[in-house]
Amino acid sequence: MKMATAHLSSKILHLLLCVSVSSVVVVESGIGVNWGTVALHRLAPDTVVDLLKDNKITKVKLFDADPTVMKALMGSGIEVMVGIPNEMLSLLSTSPSASDLWVSLNVSRYMVKGGVHIKFVAVGNEPFLSSYSGQFQSYVVPALMNLQQSLAKANLAGTVKLVVPCNADAYESSLPSQGTFRTDLTEIITQLVSFLNSNNAPFVVNIYPFLSLYANSDFPQDYAFFNGTTHAVTDGPNVYYNAFDGNFDTLVAALGKLGFPQMPIVVGEVGWPTDGAPSANLTAAKSFNQGLVRSVLSNKGTPLRPGVPPMDVYLFSLFDEGGKSVLPGNFERHWGIFSFDGQAKYPLNLGNGLLKNAREVGYLPSRWCVANPTRDLSAVENHFKLACSYADCTTLSYGGSCNDIGEKGNVSYAFNSYYQLQKQNPRSCEFDGLGLVTFLDPSVGDCRFLVGVTDVKSLGFRFNGGGSILSLIIFWGGLLFYHII
DSSP: OHHHHHHHHHHHHHHHHTSOOOOOOOOOOEEEEEOOOOOSSOOOHHHHHHHHHHTTOOEEEOSSOOHHHHHHHTTSOOEEEEEEOGGGHHHHHHOHHHHHHHHHHHTGGGOSTTSOEEEEEEESSSTTOGGGTTTTHHHHHHHHHHHHHHHHHTTOTTTSEEEOOEEGGGEEOSSGGGOEEOGGGHHHHHHHHHHHHHTTOOEEEEOOHHHHHHHOTTSOGGGGSSSOOSSOEEETTEEEOSHHHHHHHHHHHHHHHTTOTTOOEEEEEEOOOSSSBTTBSHHHHHHHHHHHHHHHHTTOEETTEETOOOSEEEESOSBOOTTSOOSSOGGGGOOOSBOTTSOBSSOOBSSSSBOOOOSSOOBOOSOEEEEOTTSOOTTOHHHHHHHHHHSOOGGGSTTSTTTTSHHHHHHHHHHHHHHHHTTTOGGGGOGGGTEEEESSOOOBTTBOOOOOBOSSOOSSOOOTTSOSOSOHHHHHHHHHHHHHO
C-alpha cells in the first residue's frame, strides 16, 4: 500500500513538474477582508454586503460557502474566495463524484448572470499547520486534482482558481534569504506549487506578526509594526524594518529554492486583535492595519520583490467572532475591524476614505441584565460560569478591556452577555434572583456592555453615540413589550 501511494505521489509530481515555470503576473494589489461567521451575534448577510459596498471593499474571503451569505453576495460584483473546511478534504480526495457535487452546489449554481463573482476556491484552511501533525496533508493534492477536474466538467477551470491557504509555519529560517519549507513538507509543497503554477493560481499565505509578539516576550515590539524600528534585520544587502516584510520574503526565498521565484503571492489573512491580551488593543490594531494598508498600496514591495506587492491582501477580520475557540488565546475572538454590530472600532482608511458603519442594523431594545445590587453575590460563582460557558466573557481576562471593572462588574458583564445571547428572554436574567434588568447602560470606560442584534434589517436607526434605540416607534414598542412581559 505504501509503495502504491509513493508511486502515485511521484507520478503526480512528475506530471506537474513537466509544466514550465511561468513568470509573475504583476497586477494592482487589492485590499480585501475575511468574512468569518463563527459569531454569537450575526448581522443579516444583506446588511454585511451593504457594509462591504459602502466601504468599497471589492474582495472577500469566506471559510465555507454558506448559502445565506452566497445569496446575499449575488449581483454585488464583489470578488469572492469560497472555502472548503479541512474536514471535507478526505472525502474530496477519494471521491470524484463528491467533488463534482461540491462544485455543483457551491460554485456552478452561483456562477450565472447576476450571480456571485467567485474567483478562488480555498481548498482547506492551513491544512499543513504543524499542530495538526500531518492529519490533512495527504489529502490536499488529490483533492485539488479531483476539484480541478470537476471545475473543468463545469467549464469553469479557466475562471475559478483553486488555492490552499498556508500558515507561515510551513516555512522557516533565521534570515529571509535563507527561507525553506519544512522538511516534512518539501515533497507535498513542491506538488502544490507545481499545481498552482500550471493553473496560473497564486500561493496563499497567512502572516501574523501579532502571534510572533504574543508568543515571544523577547520579540521586539516595534518590529511588529510599520512605523520604523531600532531592531532592523540585516540580511546581506537587504535591511528589514518590519516583521511582515521579513516573513513575506522568507516565503519568496523558499519558493525560489523550489524553482518558482516569481510565483504570485496572496496574503490570505493578516491583522491585529483589539482585545483579549495585553498587546491586543485599539491603538495597536489601528497602527498595524493602517501601516500595512499604506505599505501595500504604495506598491513598494519588499527587498526580494521590489515594486511587486502581494497580489491581494485580505485583512483578518471583518467582524469579531465570539463563537471561536480560545485555545490560541482569548484574543482569537477580537480580530474584527468592525464590532459584531458593524460599527467601525477605530478610524481606518483602506484606500477609499475612513471606514463607514453598517446601516439599518436591527438592535434589540436598549436594556441590560446586571447583578442585583440588593442581593448577596456569595453564591454567584456557578451562575457566572454558566453564563460565560455560553456567552463570550474574554474581555474580562488579563489584558482585556473589561479586566478592571471589579467583581460585581464582572458578574454584570457575564449576566448581560448571556442575556443578550438569549435575545433578552426575561428568564435568562433570573440567575436565582441575582440578576436585574436595567435601562441604564452599565458600560464603564472602554468596557462596553453590548446590546444584541437581530438577524434582519432595521427600518430605523441609532445615533452615533450608540445609546438611543432604533426609532421612536420601535423605542416605545420596546418599552411596552417590557412592561407586558
